[in-house]
Amino acid sequence: MTTTTPTTGAATAAVEHALTRLAEVDQPEIWITLRTEVELRELAAGIDGRRAAGEDLPLAGWTVAVKDNIDVAGLPTTAASPEVLHTPDVSAPTVARLEAAGAVVVGKTNLDQFATGLVGARSPYGVPHAAGDATRVSGGSSAGSGLAVAHGIVDVALGTDTAGSGRVPAAFNHVVGIKPTLGVFPVDGVVPASPSYDTVSVFAADLATAVVAADVIAAAGSPRPWPADAPLAARVTGAAPRVGVARPQDLTPMSPAWRAAYDDTVAAVRASGAEVVELDVSPLVDVAVLLYGGALLAERAQAFGDRLADLGDRADPTVARIVLPAREFAAVDLVRDQQALVAVRASSEALWDSVDALLLPTAPGHPTLAELAADPVGVNAWVGTYTNFVNLLDLSALAVPAVGSTRDAPVGVSLIGPAFADLALADLAVRTGLADDTGPTEAFWGAGHxxxxxxxxxxxxxxxxxxxxxxxxxxxxxxxxxxxxxxxxxxxxxxxxxxxxxxxxxxxxxxxxxxxxxxxxxxxxxxxxxxxxxxxxxxxxxxxxxxxxxxxxxxxxxxxxxxxxxxxxxxxxxxxxxxx
Known part of the structure; x- marks a missing residue:
């Protein structure tokens, strides 16, 4: 984070820092569209001038990257299609609220085409790699957004999340990802992937920065109002928070290194004083296959299937292979899978009677680009083992680095809670030592209190x-x-x-x-x-x-x-x- 109490010229200083890091990093595949140096300096000078005139701009001195399926006024939106979908006159509300607070948007970031994927490699604009290891995938679909933060180019980046795209890039690049409750962030101005389960997400290098950005986005109003009983911090009904963890048999998909880091993280949470409760999470993992392996894919086919078909052989072949057949599902297939989802959602609600949150691996491991090339669909499905169910079941999630994670060898875990547990998860991350600070105490994201x-x-x-x-x-x-x-x-x-x-x-x-x-x-x-x-x-x-x-x-x-x-x-x- 550049600063939360910027001095005069902070916007200009932040832009100059971003330009320096862009030159140093030299990974053009992170971006689809970048503003020019002249544009960025003009925007920064305007913000600094407004602050000097006394205007309250709490994010002056912040820079932002925006996933290229989210509208930024004057910049083309592609969703990683080889064609520009449109060039909007107004920014999406999530972007506009950051801009109104004084943040400068540096550019639009690369993604898996039409936000379909968790690996970050399904794009005609280049294949990004992990920030600390050029042989491994960046994570997706919000690939460029996670990398822009990991490389220190920007303070905050916006992604989207349907299957885990706001969490997997965080895990693979040693940063923090907020996946809010569906409806807490507006999705106007976002190219839909699966509209029932889409949300904008936030990446930052630390939790405090991510929380401030989320507060600016949500405090101006949410499409889905906060309920009166939404916790503002972790509810502690006993002597300590109760954190659910997976049983050993639920962790068999994991690579040895990621399994060891997960075990170390569970041990650290227990040592923090939290009560650790082993739970059967197999129903959650099992229902996750519905997102890509069932008729729920019809939502993606409806959202962008026609555009994908029009691209023909210019479409990403893996995305086309996954989405285009979904146009053939019958209504009865969709109803069957929706009813299966309703049943699991109802049974999963009992989890929250026994624990305050779940702590799960964000992914089972970190695949190489070579492994992905050999099996693009299978590797992507493996990556989503512990993320795909979250939006299907209307849950909130916070992705943070695991114990022992480093930039060069990143490992991620996620705290998962019921809908509107977003603020409680941030508090719990601090209580259990998974994050250092939740940021300002007055950040309520618009929740009443x-x-x-x-x-x-x-x-x-x-x-x-x-x-x-x-x-x-x-x-x-x-x-x-x-x-x-x-x-x-x-x-x-x-x-x-x-x-x-x-x-x-x-x-x-x-x-x-x-x-x-x-x-x-x-x-x-x-x-x-x-x-x-x-x-x-x-x-x-x-x-x-x-x-x-x-x-x-x-x-x-x-x-x-x-x-x-x-x-x-x-x-x-x-x-x-x-x-x-």
Missing amino acids: VDLVVFGAHRTGQPLHHEVARTGARLLGTVSTAPVYRMARLATTPPKPGVWRSDADGASIVGERWAFPRAGFADFVSGLAAPMAIGVVELADGSSVLGFLCEPRALDGAEDVTGHGDWLAVPPTPVIDSHS
């Missing part, structure tokens, strides 16, 4: 904190009230502070500010025990927020502990020895 300040037993590490943790609430930080409050030790079990406003002789009291999912807040408040109450609390910065207060009747005879200023600084209640 209610803020509440707690002062005592519900704070982190305190006896009632579990009541907060199970709602999926997110800690926003430590705060202090305006100096108009007092605090007493209440005679409750466990002991709690009673806080009330006293303008005449008040002080500043320390607490924690939490953001609760709306439904989680309602559930939390419904269990509130007397004498606690929820009221408006004025903070030291002059803002007001809901917070814990106390019914006046509970203060009779209570010990005033205002002088300590923080419940955690109040000495424990003295234990009276009845024999002394």
Whole structure:
């Protein structure tokens, strides 16, 4: 990430960095269309000028690459067809929102033709290879987008994901990939592959950068509204997060190196304090074959089959071999596979009663270009073993490097959760040590929330904190009230502070500010025990927020502990020895 708090000229500096890296990397097959140096410098100068005039552009100083099945105003969209499909006048909303925040689009990236593939080699614009190993595939279909980030050319890249295209390039190039819940990102301005299961995805070198980009994209509004119970952080219903992992028999497709890295990652997650639960994931792996091996392929045939047929022998032969026969499926075939999918989706929902997320390999291994050439369909299917089912079952996913992964020998794992677990997965990646930082605490991707300040037993590490943790609430930080409050030790079990406003002789009291999912807040408040109450609390910065207060009747005879200023600084209640 170039910067999150850019200085004057940051956009120009970012563009110059991108131009330098483009020359150093010298892999033209990453790109289908690049903006000229003149265009990029003009765009950057305009952004820097707007910032200098006082305009708020939070992504000024960021550069972006965009997969060439997503529209960028003024740049041709090809979807890796040898012909330009169209040249749009407006950018897709996902792109436009990044641009409106000050990011500069460097160019359009290469992909498997019509976003059909997980290897990145099905393109007339050249065959990219992995960033750290020229003998291995780049991963696809968002091949160029993953590479543009891996090579440090851009801060963020947009891909798409239907079968794993927002995750496999992350795994093969040692970067992070966010595959959001279907509908969280708008798909207007995206050439469809399989419309029921398509989403835009985000690549970045680190989770913090990816989260900021996702927040800019989603916060402006999602086609599929966030439910009131969507967690803002990992829901912890016990002593620690519960992470599901695959049984040994579910890992037989894996190469030895990737299996060892997966085992090491599971061990590290367990060592982080998470509870690791071994699960039968074979129903998920089995249903994955429907995406390419059944009548669901009719969606691809409907979306771009006619264009593919018109290309004739100029179409990628593997893509044509996969998609064109799907035009012959009967309606009964499609209904059969759709009903099979409905049944697995219903049964898979029980998974989330036992674990907070699944941790699976992103791929079973990293094939070479030679292996792909020998078996283009079989190798692609193998790569998708642990990704193809995710969108079919309406799940969210986050791809991160595995323990021991390096640029030259990358290995990837994915955290997978139910729909709208996106924010929880990012939090869980940090909790378990799979990522360093989730970025700014205020990045909610447009999910609704209610803020509440707690002062005592519900704070982190305190006896009632579990009541907060199970709602999926997110800690926003430590705060202090305006100096108009007092605090007493209440005679409750466990002991709690009673806080009330006293303008005449008040002080500043320390607490924690939490953001609760709306439904989680309602559930939390419904269990509130007397004498606690929820009221408006004025903070030291002059803002007001809901917070814990106390019914006046509970203060009779209570010990005033205002002088300590923080419940955690109040000495424990003295234990009276009845024999002394």
